[in-house]
Amino acid sequence: MSDTIKYLLDEGQIPKTWYNIQADLPKPAPAVLHPGTHQPIGPSDLAPLFPMELIMQEVSTEREIDIPEPVRQVYRQWRPSPLYRARRLEAVLKTPAKIYYKYEGVSPSGSHKPNTAIPQAFYNREAGVKRLVTETGAGQWGSSLAFAGCVFDLAVQVFMVRVSYNQKPYRRALMETYGATCIASPSDQTQSGRAILAQRADHPGSLGIAISEAVEIAAQRDDTKYALGSVLNHVLMHQTIIGQEAMIQMEMAGDFPDVIVGCTGGGSNFAGIVFPFLGAQLRGGRKVRIVAVEPAACPSLTRGQYAYDFGDTAHLTPLTKMHTLGSTFTPPGFHAGGLRYHGMAPLVSHLLELGLIEATAYHQIACFDAGVQFARAEGIVPAPEANHAVRGAINEAIRCREEGKSQTILFNLCGHGHFDMQAYIDYFSGNLKDIKYDEAELAMALAGLPSMKEAA
């Protein structure tokens, strides 16, 4: 029997800095624009929402940014996370490929999200903030910020996309166990929520709507800030500890990836595993193929336009250039709620435009097929979001088998599915369907992209 191999680092090998890919880009990403003036925004424009330390990280072009010691101290509870070689899965697939996965489900909330929730809570606490407001899709982010709120003694309020709020009561219970308040979005607690409910009382919600609600609340009170779980530069940067650790672990294994696979919703776990490898390549290191896997029901990278758009539905955020399905697009209610976002991280979009990464999209049943195959081989049940990365990695391994190539595949298993077992229940009972978005709605959402005629 060929068995799983674990590559584990010492605590001392937790990275001391985050890696900022903005230092190594061949061409800087397009500026973030003010929605009124269409001129580049400055740090002060973001000050109502974020503490200054995070804003400076957002705009920094320094290659390395120090991780504060109190943050590393909390990371130590579950980091460094293990890198596994999936030899049982390789055997099942009869592939000559070597499959490695970095496992982020070892964190207290079961996903990669605490990697950024902890520093975000830390910097807010340092700035005297008392309360954080955020949105969440499947609940991975909301539960992680709730955990971080416990650690740094901050109240946490979470607007949870309604379809996930109903599908995933266990995630909600996790947030409440951590002492956070969880509200189904759209809600009647904000203007933007009430406006949506007036149009459609049973609206399933979307990350774009939940962001509007959270931003609206955060802007109202001085002691309250907003926190975002993906998309923004500083959030992606906090996740680079994943890839930095993985680089050392791949070296321990005496190997180097030919291809890296990650799933993309807002782009943060993907960036986390990919950016350190890509940065090394941009600085003259070995080339690696990079594949972003997104849900076919919400395909921003593969079907969206690369255009300036709002990050939220009520248009309270600045304009960023990204692959977008349009901020009014409501993705259908498939199970990977963490991937139901109309846009993509500007940095990830920029890399796709530069031809440095590829993107592909799969429907959910194919992803659950892969997740169950993975669980039976490796013992870990992936989150529905992570199943997209598993599908992508398995397809690469099958390609290797067909081509007779012994390539090295690395993917990020960004979280476990313990709180999402209803999705597996639906899958086994045949109630899980591949959901197609509404083409007419997409066309309308794309037609409604902000006109940038006045842009700088």
Add this chain to the structure above:
Amino acid sequence: MSDTIKYLLDEGQIPKTWYNIQADLPKPAPAVLHPGTHQPIGPSDLAPLFPMELIMQEVSTEREIDIPEPVRQVYRQWRPSPLYRARRLEAVLKTPAKIYYKYEGVSPSGSHKPNTAIPQAFYNREAGVKRLVTETGAGQWGSSLAFAGCVFDLAVQVFMVRVSYNQKPYRRALMETYGATCIASPSDQTQSGRAILAQRADHPGSLGIAISEAVEIAAQRDDTKYALGSVLNHVLMHQTIIGQEAMIQMEMAGDFPDVIVGCTGGGSNFAGIVFPFLGAQLRGGRKVRIVAVEPAACPSLTRGQYAYDFGDTAHLTPLTKMHTLGSTFTPPGFHAGGLRYHGMAPLVSHLLELGLIEATAYHQIACFDAGVQFARAEGIVPAPEANHAVRGAINEAIRCREEGKSQTILFNLCGHGHFDMQAYIDYFSGNLKDIKYDEAELAMALAGLPSMKEAA
């Protein structure tokens, strides 16, 4: 902020042997008796149910039994498990005590159970067995054996106590994700199940009934064996890797426990953490206070009789001397389904009789209070079973505060509660009640203990 400290071992420090406390007992545990003759049974009596390697481990008095390399190889996926010092919890409790916990929730199925599921599956596979049948309460054991079945290519059939089957659909889904078959017990698939259903069609089930069903099925087919997740000597022995690792980790921390706390249902996670420390004490080492915490709704150690009894309801098993509430006793349907067993491991019972351990019982709301306090401090949400150990440890820490004593407390956090969040939902919504067992039923069950007049 005082933060959690993690003590982690290298893979090479996974124990190479299991520790068998039978080698160090001041007085051997009473013999296991044949239910017909009341004479001590021999290995051949157990052969229809278990492979010979496990039977020999059951009766062995060797101090150390080698862990086969293929078993250690699978253990490496998640072992050695971390030992934490709960400094955030200590700060919340304002206690001078030091609180350490060994965390077994890092296994693929989220509990300590794979520590024995993996070797049991291995020895069965080596003996040519094709199929394992078992019972499960909350589903920790069933899902762990299902995982082990994946690793060693065995079909797994699980009789799940009906009240848990209904309360915990996520655990059931986990077993099915691993490819196992899960049946609510009592079922119509066995004589013993049908007999119970004939008396009471809506019977909530019990571990004793589910054991009867599994044993009945296993005895029918040559290629099928039975597996038990607790109670038996070899099962407890497999769990001693927990305590062996913890001894090295406490040494790393420069500390030694004054008191060790574990929760008890059948006794296996408790034995796992306790036996190596107790063995060292019995061989002349430092004395440690040991506290077993059981549910007040199923209090075998604190309210049961120390008597010969059957391990199952239909009286298919041999007779063992243990603390028992009577094999016909049906514990009420509280949330810690893994602790709903009428008896206690004979070795744990024997140690209580010898005065080497203490026992105490708590109701479930007090346990969930402790679990939520722990989750908010340490970030890990415990399983309902583990909440009993958390309650016990916190009470010891409070005692230390009241007495002004800086003692060292160690407890076993045997699993996470990710699949059990319905219990937390009930707790927060006020739907969780402290359930008392029926005193008349207990008296009747105790009166029905087998008469041992003919005993040897």
